[in-house]
Amino acid sequence: MSLFRLDASIRVEGSHSREIADIVEQEWRSAHPDAAVTTRHIGVDPIPATAWATAVTAPYTPEENRTPEQRQAVALATEATDQLVDADALLFAVPLYNYGVSQHFKTWADLVATDPRMGPGATPATQGKPAVLVTVRGGGYGAGTPREGWDHATGWMRRFLADVWLLDLKVVESELTLAAVTPAMESLRDLAAEMRVAAEHNAREHGRDLAGAALHRV
DSSP states (O other), X not given: OEEEEEEOOSOSTTOHHHHHHHHHHHHHHXXXXXXXXXXXXXXXXXXXXXXXXXXXHGGGSOGXXXXXXXXXXXXXXXXXXXXXXXXXXXXXXXXXXXXXXXXXHHXXXXXXXXXXXXXXXXXXXXXXXXXXXXEEOSSOOSXXXXXXXXXXXXXXXXXXXXXXXXXEEEEEEEOOTTGGGOGGGGGGHHHHHHHHHHHHHXXXXXXXXXXXXXXHHO
């Protein structure tokens, strides 16, 4: 029994996505106290930006003719995919940056997609695996807000994780995470606190579901 956790925040201290994901992980550990938890912090230890392009071209080069860079990129893709395949459950903590998908998460996902077990034409090796995505947004992007529709990350992540990789995905979302430190958002602080409470509740619920779903797959 094992959990793989991926964090994409560029912060360690004060990261809302990490804090909420910690709640999911705590529920997992409560249910499986002796289970292994593998963590990867791509926000502070990112995948090289050139790895995806290099890994994409490597299969078109005979193994004996591959450059050291191609071999390294393929090895990175294999390692990243192994971490997904070997785990019984998955946890992703990914904040919204500049209205789009975190570059660290996108680079990592693109790299995994070069592995034959996860690429086009293959049934993903992650099919049916339980997973939780925690995503947070500094501002407000809901219906009727000035920036409704500006979140271009959450929909993509849902599509990629649930529809491409076929994970059994649950999502925890929280907004207005910058309200507490942004004077112009002072009037939104009570609403932000309510959203945080709701997100923490969902994190506990989805964490328990993750632990139970993983047990049923073993």
